[in-house]
Amino acid sequence: MFTRQLKKEVEPIIESIYNDPFIQGIIHGDLKKEAVKHYLKADSLYLNEFAKIYSLLIPKLNDREGIQFLLGQIDFVMNGEVDAHYTLADYAGVDYKTVIEEGEWYPSSDHYIKHMYYNAYRYSDASFTICAMAPCPYVYQQLALKIAERNDLEGNPLKPWVDFYCTNMDELIGHLDRWVDEFSETASDEELNILRKNFVESCIHEKRFFNMSYNIETWEGY
Numbered sequence: 152m153f154t155r156q157l158k159k160e161v162e163p164i165i166e167s168i169y170n171d172p173f174i175q176g177i178i179h180g181d182l183k184k185e186a187v188k189h190y191l192k193a194d195s196l197y198l199n200e201f202a203k204i205y206s207l208l209i210p211k212l213n214d215r216e217g218i219q220f221l222l223g224q225i226d227f228v229m230n231g232e233v234d235a236h237y238t239l240a241d242y243a244g245v246d247y248k249t250v251i252e253e254g255e256w257y258p259s260s261d262h263y264i265k266h267m268y269y270n271a272y273r274y275s276d277a278s279f280t281i282c283a284m285a286p287c288p289y290v291y292q293q294l295a296l297k298i299a300e301r302n303d304l305e306g307n308p309l310k311p312w313v314d315f316y317c318t319n320m321d322e323l324i325g326h327l328d329r330w331v332d333e334f335s336e337t338a339s340d341e342e343l344n345i346l347r348k349n350f351v352e353s354c355i356h357e358k359r360f361f362n363m364s365y366n367i368e369t370w371e372g373y
């Protein structure tokens with residue numbers, strides 16, 4: 152399976168994100184609150200765009216079931232994933248709605264968002280965009296499962312964040328994989344390479360997004 156190969160290839164990237172200070176802060180329950188606030192400001196906007204990019208995929212699909220699925224995912228991104236954000240806002244001791252008002256597309260999130268949009272407008276087949284989007288649920292699920300394996304989260308205020316991404320991603324990832332694997336069966340080598348590059352690059356964007364949050368990256372801080 153093509154997506155299985157992709158996932159194998161990005162294992163070292165996920166391992167390195169796991170060792171970065173943002174995820175280590177989650178594991179130890181001592182992530183600095185400024186980093187959490189910066190993450191929330193960036194991520195609330197990232198998720199809005201993610202939902203809009205799903206909507207760009209709808210005209211690329213022909214099956215009713217796929218369209219229904221995307222509509223459900225738009226709802227999940229807009230109304231479900233916010234639970235994970237509330238966990239972080241509570242931890243940081245801030246009011247979620249107030250903190251996100253100051254959000255911006257900081258340099259690393261800006262780059263990531265535009266990577267997804269580029270693929271949505273450049274290619275008619277949804278698989279190219281899906282490969283750029285799939286690391287969003289996949290990387291978080293893998294990180295959360297790896298954190299949960301440690302079995303040392305009792306009493307950690309960020310445990311609900313980890314639980315959220317352990318449990319809510321399977322169906323989505325299965326759907327995205329099926330679309331890409333089906334397309335990959337008839338794709339040219341050149342197309343396969345673009346799919347692969349999109350997936351790998353988005354995993355790197357995930358790493359940069361966490362580091363952007365941890366380092367409070369802004370456009371002023373060039």
Ligand SMILES: Cc1ncc(CN)c(N)n1
Nearest residue numbers: 194197287288291357360
């Ligand atoms: C940047 C980013 N990547 C992934 C996720 C998890 N859906 C997220 N909330 N934000």
